Amino acid sequence: MERRSFVKFTAAAGASLMLHPFTSIAAGSATKLKLALVGTGVRGTGLWGKQIVSEFKDACEFVGLSDINPGRLAYAKEFMGVSCPTFVNVDEMLKQIKADYIIVTTVDATHDEIIVKALNAGFNVITEKPMTTDEDKCRKILEAEKKSGKKVIVAFNYRHSVHAMQLKELLAANRVGKITSVDFNWYLNVHHGADYFRRWHGRMNKGGSLWVHKATHHFDLLNWWLNSEPVEVSAYGSLDHYGKNNEFRGTKCRGCEHKPKCKFYWDITANKHNVNLYVNNEQHDGYIRDGCVWSNDIDIYDKMSAQIIYANGVTVNYSLTTYSPYEGWQIAFNGMKGRIETWEDIPYLQKTKMDESKRHAIEMSNADDAIAGEANEILAWDNFGKDFEVYTTAKIRGGHGGGDIRMQRRMFTNTNDNPHHVMAGTREGAMSILIGIAARKSIQLKRPVKISELTDLVPMANRF
Template sequence: MERRKFLGYTAAAGASLLLHPFDSFAAPAEKIKLAMIGTGHRGSGFWGKDLLKNFGSVAEFVGLADINPGRMEYVKQMMGVNCPLFSSLDEMLARTKPDYLIVTTVDSTHDDIIVKALLKGFNVITEKPMTTDEVKCKRILEAEKKSGKKVIVAFNYRHSVHSMQLKELLAKKRVGKVTSVDFNWYLNVYHGADYFRRWHGFTAKSGSLWVHKATHHFDLLNWWLNSEPVEVSAYGSLEMYGKNNSFRGTKCRGCQYKDQCKFYWDINKDQRLVDLYVKNEQHDGYIRDGCVWRNEIDIYDKMSAQILYANGVVANYSLTTYSPYEGWQIAFNGTDGRIETWEDIPYLQKTPDDQAGRHAVEMSDADDAIANEFREIMVMDNFKKEYEIFTTPKIKGGHGGGDIRMQRRMFVDRNDNPHHVMAGTREGAMSILIGIAARKSIALKRPVKISELTDLKPMAIRHEQ
């Protein structure tokens, strides 16, 4: 038996409102001054062109920096800005004096950039993950404390309509005390494989997908559970990509095996990627369509972890990078019942997805609902035959509308912080430390405590709801 309830998506009812992690530095009549380092796909699009399209009335770019001058010049034209370009972060900060430095570079470089900006007196917005190992994490935490400036970590998935409504039900203790969680994330053979074409395929640059990708998922868990991790036990291996093939090339373009490789990808069909990367390879040597079978790839493509939280919850998590479909499923087991929900599982939704085009949808900035399509959250109480289905509209935009909502809270609705949705360095640290602990657990073949990695003491209750 089923009872349905429709939940609105404009706000979370009863959510607590606190001030933004840091105040606006622009006077009411002025635009917020932004400088950005890193002009790749995410920087040029979400943090560049899309941001200006949606919030250009309140924000402006005063500088762009990148190690690749050709790509930076293209992005300047693409964004439609007239700001100066820099090869030096020091020079850009000194000359432009931005209100925010936006960091969208390779993950392993985040710490040097963030620390330098903080100690020079600038606040920072950084893409997730905040950084890639525990030593770099400590540097950032210490610099923030010493400088008195702040870092916002761009955890966009928290801001999605679906994530917020799930948070609301958990905050109300709808199924009593949560005791365990089952969380499974699936990357399809298009999006998942793409991580192995890029710099993300090397642990030294991305921290592995335990950090680069799963930081998304671990942050959601931490936020939904309102607690922090204590211990991680993990397994992982590289069984699909990298050395696991009988043939390999350097890149897809011109590859002699393209007719027999299911993962062959023609970058020339995407003009934006051609303009960003192919036309500018001569400046930094970066190959955007690298072979997924390269022997140098050293990240895991199959991952599973068990996470013990300070409040006693045990979470079972897995990440698959070669699924036929892209989506996720989660279940919260409580003392009074169970909450289940999911996104984009083909056999559970009415309309099929274009799996090859899923990533493009994820990167879009739309904020409107898709007609007659909904996300569902199932709640079933113990000892009852009936269950409730809570529904919210399915949003067209990236990460369920989370992208544009996060930026709106950063630059416009600065007092709108329902359920502490805005994330700082502690949230950034606690998400990556799970992934770092998972890496170490696999290497050491034992559970790893978060206290082995940081002086931060995990909190059983992160915030009062």
């Protein structure tokens, strides 16, 4: 089949087509935004720490850092290059500082406690995804935000990627008519995927499972792309690969007797930042960053699939694999007039190859440049058409396809740029995690779970 045409359709140009009111948190401020960070792990000190200090130093300043681990807290202050006070007790920080926003990057299951405390103390909040891990905690956040009159921004960075925005524009323009169904498959490779099982994410009571911690990214993209909200979820999941599914196991990779025969051995000491952040501070809280992927304490799923029914009638078939030889995703939207397909990092669809062991580190970098010789493609077929169109845009080297830095620019620069309502709040945060929570419950109860069983929010057929 011949490709009919390659259409340059960049998100930068398309954004001007549909701007909606949005006030940047930096808009109209004569002084620097005062920020305080709770949770000084790798995400907190990186994207929400050092990157803000380096990229937005003229707009923002840190007035406080908090973490339960005093050693990690001291290193974070040095690594970020800030001079603000530090607190091992978040209550003390909230009492003593004056800030415009509290940034929450702690263990997922603690987000609600910190968000609610911050709101009740009169602070606005920026929280990492997922907003929280169960429906009761979600309700508490929604109630606290409403009562306080303050604002919670949920950091759905993937929305802001150039590729995601381009796809949103095509769907919003009804390129293939009304969407009726979606097939969405996400693959984590044996390097990045395994890492979730080394960390606290492998415990249900910490991260709510990858249905919530990881898939909230994917569910939020679906909600945003479809401009609708879920009403029912049927799911299947099991733990077939990691955890108890091995004949040997240790406590941590360092010093493990099984190193010679374990393909999942990971040398944390090869990275100085990880050593300074985690290894040197284990004595304070007992957190082991290079835990064994075969631990019997792992109780989350590593194989997941779900069917999601939306209020606008769309049916989504979704899957998440955590032990694939490559990492990437594929999605297809079936419409009344045709079909749209796209993907990222599928080796047999890409022109270049990448070392899978290094992929995640590159993706999580702060770079914002296009990768020479590469592009993301979106294919659109028309029913009864003889061929198809290919829409292309630059493939960005940085974190989440350039979504990280673009999200922060919208937050921390004086702009009202909000194409297609890309900025997210608590409703968006709730509707993404509720899909994962419903999936979890569907597996446990062995039946479909309606979103109305979890919240009094009424799913909207058309969000905007």
